[in-house]
Amino acid sequence: MAKAPPVLTRLQNHSPKKAHKQHSMSPLCLSIFLLVTCVALFTLFQIQSLHTPPSSSSPWFLMHQWQKVTTSTQELTSMAEKLRQAVTFLPLKDLRYQEKALQGHTWFMSSMYDTREEGEVQYQQFPSQSSNGRLLCLKGRDTHDGSWNSYALAWPETLPFNATLLKGLTFVSYNHYNYDNIWHGLSAVVPFVAWHIRNECESPSRWILYHWGELRFKMGAWLRTLTEATFDGEPFIEGFEWANNSEPICFEKAVVMRHNEGGMSRVRRMETYDYMRCKARAYCNVSLEDARINNKGLPGIGLTLFMRTGPRSFRNESAVIGIFEKECAKVEGCKLMVAYSNNLTFCEQVKLMSLTDILASPHGAQLTNMFLMDRNSSVMEFFPKGWLKLAGVGQYVYHWIASWSGMKHQGAWRDPEGEPCPFPEDDRRCMSVYKGGKIGLNETYFSKWAKNVLNEVKTRKTVEVSNKSTASTSSCACS
Incomplete structure (x- = not known):
């Protein structure tokens, strides 16, 4: 509240001898005068504040900043909500490619393209530059029809609703054949070994095995032991028994192989x-x-x-x-x-x-x-x-x-x-x-x-x- 005008003080300090010579002011007029004076001063203060940058300690500045923060937070929350809703799951097994599944671009995760380097194994890694920093998410555990299992990509800050994030490195293997025959199983494991060698012997926390997009839960004994020997630990085959079939599972880091040894040089x-x-x-x-x-x-x-x-x-x-x-x-x-x-x-x-x-x-x-x-x-x-x-x-x-x-x-x-x-x-x-x-x-x-x-x-x-x-x-x- 602004201080009372100094006029009032001066009026009260006049000597009695001179006071009787001035016209006395009624209480109603005095109240109106004071009110008009306060409004005028407040208006002048507001005009001045528009031309003068507010101090960082000013209550007006702090209120203005709080409004901006609140607005930005609401916008970010709304954007994150939209990104979560925008995560789209596609079938792991794309039936459009079923007639040429063994040729070139495979029907497994058909919307994705491999990282290719001359003479090296073909692979996908999440997150990576090619995935724009997004993580791999999977959903479903069907063992008879891979088109009922699905995949999607999502940013770490905006994972799908009800998603579970699994920590560590995950190897996702796609095999046209199976993991019981030692030749077919070895062909599926070799590219992961090549990646392992080129990445300072980083080993997986878990393996996820797919055959035509259908989930598999074990390796043959020979392949399992070779994998244990190669990666210095018994492979954990993830079966998602603990997960709800409709809820997404996302991975902190994942490497996907779907072309076996294709692309690797003889060396x-x-x-x-x-x-x-x-x-x-x-x-x-x-x-x-x-x-x-x-x-x-x-x-x-x-x-x-x-x-x-x-x-x-x-x-x-x-x-x-x-x-x-x-x-x-x-x-x-x-x-x-x-x-x-x-x-x-x-x-x-x-x-x-x-x-x-x-x-x-x-x-x-x-x-x-x-x-x-x-x-x-x-x-x-x-x-x-x-x-x-x-x-x-x-x-x-x-x-x-x-x-x-x-x-x-x-x-x-x-x-x-x-x-x-x-x-x-x-x-x-x-x-x-x-x-x-x-x-x-x-x-x-x-x-x-x-x-x-x-x-x-x-x-x-x-x-x-x-x-x-x-x-x-x-x-x-x-x-």
């Missing part, structure tokens, strides 16, 4: 297989010092017949073993080992492959173990009748893995004889007859083939021993 693949070989041997406490050179100073040569039972097994195993046994006996230092893939633990397979320089085996998933041999080791593959014409490119997968892991694929023998097919031999329906057929033998061909491969390996290993070098260049160190 990068070999580096990755070297790393897994080294980690597997360390995990299984495999030492090779005693196996490199025999007591005569000659290189030891391990020749392993890795047998199958059932489909694609040899019709006459004992005869095949006899042929290789005879040729092995002709080469000093050669040791023949016969094993069955279905009755060995993971570490038993690691040890066997570590002692193997020549792996002879029918076509099948057990050949995946070849990357556990030293680099430059040899592979001999056997097929039943009919595969060359009807099996497609899948019959060459072990040629590929031999090249990718630094091995030498020494060719394949294809049995010209087999079960008769009721259709013409080039009819695709015959593959159902030939796929699991038994494999015969050709003693002359097998003997000559084994002799040539043994002599080649002996020459190579003799040079390595004389140069005091080892065949393996693997290292467990990350780059």
